[in-house]
Amino acid sequence: MSLSEDERLNLLHQASILDTPPTEEFDAIVRLACSVFDMPMALVSFVDGDRQWFKAEHGLFLKETPREHSFCSHIVQTKSPLVVENADKDSRFSGNTFVRERSVRFYAGVPLSEGETCYGSFCVLDTKNRRFGDRDIEQLRSLARVVVGLIREHRQQSLLREQQRELELKQARFEQTERSAKVGGFEMDLSTGTIIWSDQIYRTVGLPVGKRMTSEEVIGCYAPEERESVRRRIGDVLNGSGAGIDREYRIVTPEGEERWIRVVSDIERLNGEPSRLFGIVQDVSEKVRYEQRLLQAANVDSLTGLANRAAYNAHMERLTAADAPSIGLLLIDVDRLKQVNDILGHATGDLLLKGVASRLDERLGKRGKVFRLGGDEFSVVLDAPASVRRMGSLARHLIEYIGRPLQVAGSTINPTITVGGAISEGMMDAATLSQNADFALYHAKETRRGSYVHYEPSLRSRIARRIQIVREVEAALTEHRMVPHYQPIVGSADGQVWAFEALVRMQRPDGSIVSAAQFHEAFTDPSVTHHITTRMLEQVAVDIRSWIDRGLEFGRVGLNISASDFMRGDLETRIVAAFASRGIPLDKLVLEVTETVFLQGLEDTVATTLQRLRKKGLTVALDDFGTGYASLTHLRSLPVDIIKIDKSFIDTMLVDESSLAIVELVLNLARKLDMKVTAEGVESHRQAMCLLEMGCNTLQGYLFAKPMGRERVGEYLCARKTSVTEKADRPQEEPRLLG
Structure with a gap:
């Protein structure tokens, strides 16, 4: 089966010999042919698609010529030897380049064939006519076979070189892959x-x-x-x-x-x-390293650099799974962070947290690990087996150390922390231990903020009771069952009603009334306290408007305000809105503030708010005076008009000289500061007479009346006015308390 021209050309190109440089082996063959046949010219010619190209030539001095009219093209077509003894007379080749330009008259060539493939021809040429017999053809064939062998060797060498290049390329690629991977x-x-x-x-x-x-x-x-x-x-x-x-x-x-x-x-x-x-x-x-960075990002708090909640959870799970003996856990809350954020900005709050974190980590040292759980919450997990005594000592030490003045963004802040602690018992899991410490922290924040409370089982029932009470109060607020009851404050000299104190009461669904002492735990919830104050302001304003319209002489009404009312920053707005909308002047209101408000780190905020309200006519009373830690300091720095001496001193002043001395001291101090004094909890005539003799202005207590509903205030005022008038009309030998 003969090959098509396209197939032949494809195999010729695959031989990779076209347009390659001259080589000694091919050049030697053409020289030998010229010598053997006594010819001036010899060629190794490869016939391409439109040209014939000479791998080797002698005497011709050409590299290629057009294929058209070439001698070699006839050999490729016939795959047979070709002898032209007189080309000048041969019509097939008279126009050939060799004939016209090189004066070739004789040509003898044989195919360069390998199998069915004919690459071209091996030929000799002369400028004169020659005879070329069968013996000459056979000799030419023998030389052609040598040329074909050289072609085969060239192809193999080319293939080897290509394979070597491919191998080197693969090796380079492999090394490149090794480096990149x-x-x-x-x-x-x-x-x-x-x-x-x-x-x-x-x-x-x-x-x-x-x-x-x-x-x-x-x-x-x-x-x-x-x-x-x-x-x-x-x-x-x-x-x-x-x-x-x-x-x-x-x-x-x-x-x-x-x-x-x-x-x-x-x-x-x-x-x-x-x-x-x-x-x-x-x-x-x-x-x-990337995984480590991801792990760090997942387990490290970005603000403080401490381990975060995820790390804390994993750490606790490992400890409890390993049955570590008596794991000690402290949960820490940074007090008043919200106020710092609101007043000084979140950037300052962040610096405060970083300062607290640094101090915690520094003081704890190798005794345990500190975690930031989020917001203002931190935890400390102790390494050594824990004991109640050691944990309490460490917690108090941390509270003292953290509480030192801290310079933050140009401001001096005295950070305070509240701490709750718990120790694992038996096979206790991490969740239970964390919950116990959380109960202790919750109790500390509600009852002894700025201190340490260690968990004990009774806390669960107390906290459960607190939660239940908060829910009851929230329901009462929703159903408008939080109502004011009013207790009169009377003048010690004439018995006239000077004012009333509005005391919150909860009315149960069955109509019974519950005093504040029975749901005082609810006041530890800032949101509940805020809503109670708002409710009381509205109802007190309604009652005052009613009494004014009835022409009752009630003096003023005192209302207790908590720390959470100042934290929101809207106290002034709420008071003005409740009273102005009803046309009630603020001189009818007395704000009663306890010292605990000032102990929450809000002294400047409280003082500023109260000063603005006083300028609008409102009066300020310092309630439960004497039970706090810095009463005299507060009298100097806060805008106070009235001091209310705490009931605990009144109860014991007749039998305890120190209590009597404190009452006398407060009364003398108030006179020098031009302040009024109200004695709370007066329950006997002897107490009343003693206070009158010492110069106490006003009295409040069960001796005069228990707190009463709004509907009884009118009756009480009328009855009191009649009683005072009758007693004033009676001749008396000496002044005595009008009760």
């Missing part, structure tokens, strides 16, 4: 211990490429904590008990750089015996 191959001959590494492994471990390696030198590349396990693994492989692995290791380069590698290996066996350990080593340092 940071993967290198290794093998170890288990019979000789010879170790072979690719270049990339040397680069990974930081050793010179090609360095001869031994097992011990390989082990030395690993980090100290990894070496023993690597040594055992190599030993197991050598004694036939080892297996392939796929795991990560830490290594340290000779320059001290820390890296991580992944080693994947397997064992080749011959006749059932291990013969070769082989595998790959990949530098996974970037992956490990």
Whole structure:
């Protein structure tokens, strides 16, 4: 089956000989042909699509000519020898380039064939007519076979060169892949211990490429904590008990750089015996560092640098799962962070948190680990077995140390923290331990803010009761069952009603009335307290409007205000809205503020708000005076008009000289500061007479009346006015209390 011209040309091009430089072997053949046949010219001609190209030529001095009218093209077409004895007379070739330009008159050529492929011809030429017999043709064929052999060798060499180039390219690509993937191959001959590494492994471990390696030198590349396990693994492989692995290791380069590698290996066996350990080593340092950064981001608080809640949860789970003995847990709340954020800005609040975190970490040292749980919450997990005494001592130490003045963004802040603690018992899980400490912290914040409370089982019932009471109060607020009851404050000299104090009461669904003492736990919830104050302001304003319209002389009405009312920053707006909308002047209102308000770190805010309200006519009373920690300081710094002496001093002043001395001291101080004084809790005539003799202005207590509903205030005022008038009309030998 003959080949088509396209197939022939394709095979010619695959021989990769066209347009290649001259070679000595081909040039020698044409010289030999000229010598053998006594010819001036000889050619090795390859016939391409539209040209004939000469791999070797002698005497012609051409590299190629057009295929049209060429002698060699006829040989390719016929695949047979061609002899032209007189080309000038041959119509086929008279116009040939050789004939016209080179005066060729004689041509004899044979095919250069390999199988069915004819690449071109091997030919001799002369400028004169010649005879060329069968013997000459056969000699020319013999030389042509040598040329075909050279073509075959050239093709093979070209193929080898191409394969070498491809191999070099593959090797370059492999090395490039090794570098980009940071993967290198290794093998170890288990019979000789010879170790072979690719270049990339040397680069990974930081050793010179090609360095001869031994097992011990390989082990030395690993980090100290990894070496023993690597040594055992190599030993197991050598004694036939080892297996392939796929795991990560830490290594340290000779320059001290820390890296991580992944080693994947397997064992080749011959006749059932291990013969070769082989595998790959990949530098996974970037992956490990990225994972470490992700882990850090997931477990480290970005603001303080402390471990975060996720880390805390994991740490607690590990400790409890390991049955660690008596785990000690402190939960810490930074007091008044919201006020700092509201007044000084969140940037300052963040700096405060960072300062607290730094102090906690610094003072705790190696005794445990500090976590930031979020917002203003921190926790401390103690390392050593905990005891109630040691935890209490540590908590108080932290409270004292954290409370030192802290310079934050140009302001001096005295941070305070409240701490709750608990110790694990038996098989207690992490959730229960955390909940116990949370109960203790909750109780501390509600009852003794700025102090430490250790968990005890009774806290659960107390907190449950508090939660229940808060729910009851919230329901009463929703159903408008929080109502004011009024207790009169009378003049000690004439018995006239000077004012009333509005006291909140809760009306149960059955109509019974509950005093504030029975739901006082609800006042620890700032939201509930805020709503109670708003409700009381509205109802007191309604009652005052009613009494004014009826012409009752009630004086003023006192209303208790809590710290949470000042925290919101809207107290002035709420008071003005409740009273102005009903046309009631603010001089009808007395705000009663306890010292606990000032102990919440709000002294400046409270003072500013009260001063603005006083300018609008409102009066300020300092309630429960004498029970706080810094009463005299408050009298100096706060806008106060009235001092209310706490009931505890009135109860004991007739039997306790120190209580009597305190009452006298307060009365003398008030006279010098031009302040009025009200004595609370007056229940006997002897107490009243004693206070009158000491110059107390006004009295309040059960001696005069218990708190009463709004509907009874009118009756009481009328009855009181009649009683006072009748007693005033009676002749008396000496002044006495009008009761």
